[in-house]
Amino acid sequence: MLRGSCLCGGVAYRADGPVHHASHCYCTMCQKQHGAGAGSYANVPAAGYAVERGQELVVEYASSEDGRRGFCRVCGSTLTWRSTASPDTIAVTLGTLEPPYDGPVERELYTETKPAWLPVR
Numbered sequence: 113m114l115r116g117s118c119l120c121g122g123v124a125y126r127a128d129g130p131v132h133h134a135s136h137c138y139c140t141m142c143q144k145q146h147g148a149g150a151g152s153y154a155n156v157p158a159a160g161y162a163v164e165r166g167q168e169l170v171v172e173y174a175s176s177e178d179g180r181r182g183f184c185r186v187c188g189s190t191l192t193w194r195s196t197a198s199p200d201t202i203a204v205t206l207g208t209l210e211p212p213y214d215g216p217v218e219r220e221l222y223t224e225t226k227p228a229w230l231p232v233r
C-alpha cells in the first residue's frame with residue numbers, strides 16, 4: 113500500500129503498490145504544470161487508487177485530448193496524470209508519495225525537450 117498527500121495536506125490518497133515505470137518526463141506540458149524541469153511519475157493500477165481525504169479539492173485539467181492532470185486547487189500540488197484512453201492505469205507524482213519514494217527511476221520521457229539548464233554543472 114502506497115500513500116501520498118499534497119503540500120497543504122488537504123488531499124491524501126492511497127494506491128496499491130508496487131509502482132511501475134517510474135519516470136522523469138521532460139515534455140513541455142509537464143515542465144509548465146510542475147514549474148520544473150520534469151514531471152516525475154510512476155504508474156499504479158487505477159482500481160487500487162483512491163483519494164481518502166479532500167476529493168473536493170482535486171481539480172483535473174485536460175491538457176490534451178485524453179490527458180488529465182489532477183492537482184490540489186488549494187496548494188497547487190500535482191497529484192496524478194491519467195489517460196482516458198488507458199483507464200486501467202493512473203500515474204502518481206513521485207514527489208507526493210509518503211514515505212518518500214526510494215526505488216529506481218527506470219525511464220526518461222521526451223528527452224528531446226529536456227531543458228538545457230536541468231543538469232547541475
Ligand SMILES: [Zn+2]
Nearest residue numbers: 118120184187
Ligand atoms: Zn493541497
Ligand SMILES: [Zn+2]
Nearest residue numbers: 137138139142
Ligand atoms: Zn510529460
